[in-house]
Amino acid sequence: MQPNRFFIVFLLIGTACIQAFSQSTILNAYVEEGVHTNLALKQQTISLEKNIAALQEAKALFLPTLDLDARYSRAAGGRLIEFPIGDILNPVYSTLNQLTESNQFPTLNNEAIPFLRPQEHETRLRFVQPILQPGILYNQQIRHTQVDIQSNAVAVYRRQLEADIRSSYYTYLKTIRVIDLYKKVQQLQQENITFNEKLFNNDKITYDVIYASKADLSETELKLAEAEKNRKVAAAYFNFLLNKSLDTEIQADTVFAFKDVVLPGEEELISLSLQNREELKQLSSGIVASEQNVKLNRSRALPTLNLVLDYGFQGTRYSFTSNDDFVQGSLLLNWRIFGGLQNRSRITQATLDKQRLQTQQSELQNQIKLQVTTAAENAKVARQSIQTTTERLESARKYFSIVNKKYREGAALYIEYLSALTTLTNAGISKIVAEYDYQIKLIELNRIAAR
Structure with a gap:
């Protein structure tokens, strides 16, 4: 194998890692698929639909009811x-x-x-129309607020799901790139064993060098097996998020790897997160619901008024003639004067719930500020790591080129060659990891900042 071939192999390893590409259409398609197929998100959506149905039920309480009652009795x-x-x-x-x-x-x-009476019957239609029912109004408001809360819960999980799908996809691509690198190293070591055997046949080296090179190849094969295991685990988790069979083949978009972005300032990111995070909207709706619950419990001390109209037939035998029918209209007023202080306790509990949610809201705001600061700093460090690993890979590639040439000219020991190869391999892996970790850090920052 010619020295320039060794150089070209690792030149490709390096240059393949430093290109900048646009957003992956393949990944976007996977995200859309996951949004429609993920079982946990479906559960959240079903809960939202349940809350919407409960709201419709609460609205229906304003409408009148019409019941048919029939009674036949015998007595002695x-x-x-x-x-x-x-x-x-x-x-x-x-x-x-x-x-x-x-x-x-x-x-x-x-x-x-x-x-x-020995026998008697009564068959009637009863029409009931609520006239004054404060509890119905506040119940509807609470149900409407609960729909808002669950709607934000769905949005929270969807944002997290999208971030998890993107992160797991990048992790899968990272494992593919690492496997590809180890395969190139494996090929290089196999060719080096062939080269060393030729040197041994020409009495240029002793056989211990061949043993050492074979041992190094075995170590690389072990690392390759570990990388393959990581690929399968990453693929299984990605398919799990999409509700697919864990061994479903994944379309790997290896065209893109690195996308640099200009991040807004930390204050702007904090402002965005406090404005857009669905968790804060959930708590705000929860506070509104607790206020409505206080009003609901206070309304229990108010009177209620219903209009009741009855039309039917009654007598000692079943007969539906004009001589047997009757009509009755009533206004039913109910006013609980004393309820054993139960309502006062309910009002106290609802007020304490509101105070608890307000405290929780303040705590969450501080947590979000901390999350944004931490995620922004992690992204900055990850970005710097790309630059550092790029420079390290370039130096390692040049160093390996020099040592490789000297080794084939007999001017360097095998241990020097092995050290240069290990340095180059580790530098290539670090570059791959840095690129995809930067993308993962950006995804987490965008999720936290609700961008």
């Missing part, structure tokens, strides 16, 4: 209503018979009327 025994009609009328009737000298007016017995 029970209390009797005694009506002494005989005692009242018999003396009168007796006097009239004497005056008229006739038996025109009969003798009557006292009556005992059962309180329960």
Whole structure:
């Protein structure tokens, strides 16, 4: 193998890492797919739909209700209503018979009327329209606020999911690049073993050098196996996020690797995050809901008024004629004067909930400021790491080129060659890791700053 071939191999390793490319359309497609297929996000969306249905239920409480009630009963025994009609009328009737000298007016017995009818039915339509129901109004407001809370919960998880998909995709690409590098190193070491065997056959070196080079090849193969394991794990997690089979093949976009950006100032990032983070919106809605809950509990001390209209039929047998029907209208007022101080306790609990959420909101604001500061500094360090590893890779490549040439001319020991190769390999890996880690840090910063 010619010395310039060694140089070209690692020249490709270096130059492949320093290009700048635009956003990956493949990755964007995967993100859109994940948003539609991720099971955890579907659960959040279902919870949102449930809250919307609960809001519709709360609105329906303003509408009237119409019920059909039917009752048929049979009874025996029970209390009797005694009506002494005989005692009242018999003396009168007796006097009239004497005056008229006739038996025109009969003798009557006292009556005992059962309180329960032997059989009875009542069939009616009942129309109820709430007129004054403060609790219904506040309940609707609370349900509407809960929809806002869950909507922001969906947005929080979606933002996190998109960031996880992008980060895991970059991690997968990083493992591919590392595997490719180790394969090139493996090929280089195999060719070096062949070269050393030729030197041994020409009595230029002893066989211990060949043993050493084979041992180095075995170590690289072990590292390659470890890198392949990392690739499978990264692919499995990526497919998990997309709700796919863990061994589904991933389309690797190896065209792009590094995209440099100009980051806004830290104060601007903090302002963006405090303005746009859905977690803060959730807490703000929670505070509103607690205020509405206080009003709801206070409204329990107010009277309620309903309009009730009944139309139906009743009697001792089933008959639906004009002689059996009835109509009744009522205004039902209910006002709880004393409820055992239960409502006061509910108001206190709702007020404390509001205070707790306000404290939590202040704490979250401070946490977000800390998160933005930390993520921004991590991105800056990652960006600097790219520049550092680029310079290191360039130096390692030149150093290896020189040592490789000297080794083939017999002017350098194998241990010097191995040291140069190891330095170049580590520099190439560090460059790959730095590039993709920078992208991952940018993704995390964008998520935290809600950009």
